[in-house]
Amino acid sequence: MSAASSPTQCKPMLIDGEWINNGSERLVSVNPATGQVNYEVCAATPANVEHAVAAAARAARAQNWSALLPHQRAEVLHCISERMSANAERFAQLQMIENGKVWSECVAQVKSAAATFRYFAAVCETLGAEVTPARGNYLSMTAYEPYGVVAAITPWNSPMTMEAQKVAPALAGGNAVILKPSELTPSPALELGRIALEAGLPHGVLNVLPGSGASTGAALVEHPGVRMVSFTGGTASGKRIALAAAKKLMPVALELGGKSPHIVFADADIEAAAQAIASGIFEGSGQSCVAGSRLFVQRSAYQRLLGAVLNIARSLRVDLPDAKGAQMGPIASFAHRDRIAGMVIAARNAGAEVLCGGLAPGDVRLARGAFYLPTILADIENNAAIAQEEIFGPVLCAMPFEDEDDLIAQANATVYGLAAGVWTADFARAYRVARRLEAGTVWINTYKQLSIATPFGGYKESGLGREKGISGVRLYQQTKGIYVGLGTP
Ligand code: NAD
Numbered sequence: 224m225s226a227a228s229s230p231t232q233c234k235p236m237l238i239d240g241e242w243i244n245n246g247s248e249r250l251v252s253v254n255p256a257t258g259q260v261n262y263e264v265c266a267a268t269p270a271n272v273e274h275a276v277a278a279a280a281r282a283a284r285a286q287n288w289s290a291l292l293p294h295q296r297a298e299v300l301h302c303i304s305e306r307m308s309a310n311a312e313r314f315a316q317l318q319m320i321e322n323g324k325v326w327s328e329c330v331a332q333v334k335s336a337a338a339t340f341r342y343f344a345a346v347c348e349t350l351g352a353e354v355t356p357a358r359g360n361y362l363s364m365t366a367y368e369p370y371g372v373v374a375a376i377t378p379w380n381s382p383m384t385m386e387a388q389k390v391a392p393a394l395a396g397g398n399a400v401i402l403k404p405s406e407l408t409p410s411p412a413l414e415l416g417r418i419a420l421e422a423g424l425p426h427g428v429l430n431v432l433p434g435s436g437a438s439t440g441a442a443l444v445e446h447p448g449v450r451m452v453s454f455t456g457g458t459a460s461g462k463r464i465a466l467a468a469a470k471k472l473m474p475v476a477l478e479l480g481g482k483s484p485h486i487v488f489a490d491a492d493i494e495a496a497a498q499a500i501a502s503g504i505f506e507g508s509g510q511s512c513v514a515g516s517r518l519f520v521q522r523s524a525y526q527r528l529l530g531a532v533l534n535i536a537r538s539l540r541v542d543l544p545d546a547k548g549a550q551m552g553p554i555a556s557f558a559h560r561d562r563i564a565g566m567v568i569a570a571r572n573a574g575a576e577v578l579c580g581g582l583a584p585g586d587v588r589l590a591r592g593a594f595y596l597p598t599i600l601a602d603i604e605n606n607a608a609i610a611q612e613e614i615f616g617p618v619l620c621a622m623p624f625e626d627e628d629d630l631i632a633q634a635n636a637t638v639y640g641l642a643a644g645v646w647t648a649d650f651a652r653a654y655r656v657a658r659r660l661e662a663g664t665v666w667i668n669t670y671k672q673l674s675i676a677t678p679f680g681g682y683k684e685s686g687l688g689r690e691k692g693i694s695g696v697r698l699y700q701q702t703k704g705i706y707v708g709l710g711t712p
Pocket residue numbers: 376377378379380381403404405406434435436437439440441444455456457458460461463464478479480481511512613615641681685686
């Protein structure tokens with residue numbers, strides 16, 4: 224995605240409260256719905272990374288952020304939330320032209336990001352430290368302190384929500400942050416930097432460095448001045464980051480990939496389950512870490528359930544993201560669309576039956592975009608590549624199961640453990656299955672409900688650590704024990 228220097232304007236990066244246009248490395252932003260170039264964005268070079276880390280380290284030591292009282296930091300976070308809401312259309316438009324998500328989803332995601340800043344403002348203002356039980360003549364307490372400079376590295380599928388989920392608690396915890404957005408979606412992060420300055424965040428406390436993962440991202444992770452990394456992205460990148468972090472004994476939070484099982488027992492409300500299964504995999508064109516990409520249905524209900532999901536998939540409106548009533552936009556990039564198509568072709572060649580989709584839409588209005596139809600594959604073995612590898616697209620792999628033990632064995636037979644869904648009328652079974660599934664989030668008779676108040680993260684290779692919730696701030700703080708002597712020991 225890098226382009227050679229050209230005389231045209233490129234969007235500058237934000238370092239130490241200044242907008243920097245270094246004019247050398249650039250990212251080319253392409254609208255995946257039309258194939259047209261949106262604009263170019265300056266990519267951070269190693270020198271920019273040095274500059275940003277030095278500025279963030281200064282800001283982390285300064286008295287005007289980390290030393291503020293929590294309610295004073297909360298005030299700024301609140302102001303960022305309000306400005307984000309006031310600029311919702313602009314944020315939504317930038318995301319839509321960069322990753323192709325439909326307008327309604329872009330708007331919902333700005334609201335969610337603004338709510339995240341509001342939530343962490345409240346947490347910041349109300350979170351206390353602890354007085355711990357003394358075992359002698361002293362007062363003992365636990366204090367929580369910022370790491371200093373935190374790097375936040377984010378993916379392209381839901382940039383605004385992911386960025387708010389990292390930046391808000393890291394700032395609440397008193398840190399300075401360097402945000403590196405995905406190569407595909409740099410603009411919402413730059414916009415966040417702009418409104419944060421307007422909201423009164425001191426210079427250097429939030430820096431935004433667009434750039435590639437291999438260059439800008441890796442330089443940040445390896446930099447000795449960066450004391451903690453919060454990453455959301457693919458499992459392969461997460462492992463590389465964990466290795467680099469191990470070399471400097473730096474804590475990392477990793478939110479990684481998934482291959483989530485969506486499970487239907489024969490006694491479930493089949494219509495409701497079918498609706499949730501379709502939206503669980505096709506919403507956002509399947510580019511969601513928690514997409515319910517492996518469908519397991521009890522054999523006696525298999526054909527009935529699959530027929531219902533097939534009807535919904537065929538009726539979904541795939542359209543330009545700003546078209547009224549569009550339910551699915553394009554895939555976020557042409558390269559990713561081609562990768563998805565390649566995986567489906569390989570699965571078909573290996574014997575999978577393509578029940579619907581498996582190709583780009585025929586509509587000539589969409590011919591220039593990276594579109595791909597909702598796709599359902601059947602006749603798959605659970606150990607087949609298509610049932611094991613994350614596709615990150617609108618592709619559902621359907622498989623039958625016999626009984627609860629067979630289901631648990633199949634559902635857990637994956638390196639991932641991000642999320643799962645269970646549909647059944649039997650509450651005791653729902654609870655039993657939820658506890659046996661190896662996943663960080665389990666939905667029972669619902670799917671993809673997410674709350675900023677509930678901790679989120681993965682089991683196994685889906686991640687390390689938990690974001691969100693009150694303890695989301697603690698992810699960005701280190702713990703100190705303090706003892707105050709009260710006289711003779
Ligand atoms: P990616 O791993 O390719 O990139 C994510 C970010 O990391 C980008 O900003 C990229 O530039 C950067 N990066 C890549 N390699 C790096 C390195 N070695 N050092 C530092 N930074 C590096 O992922 P993607 O394609 O942008 O996003 C899709 C993936 O993200 C999917 O696997 C999806 O499941 C995952 N995801 C997970 C969650 C979650 O909460 N668990 C949420 C959304 C997306």
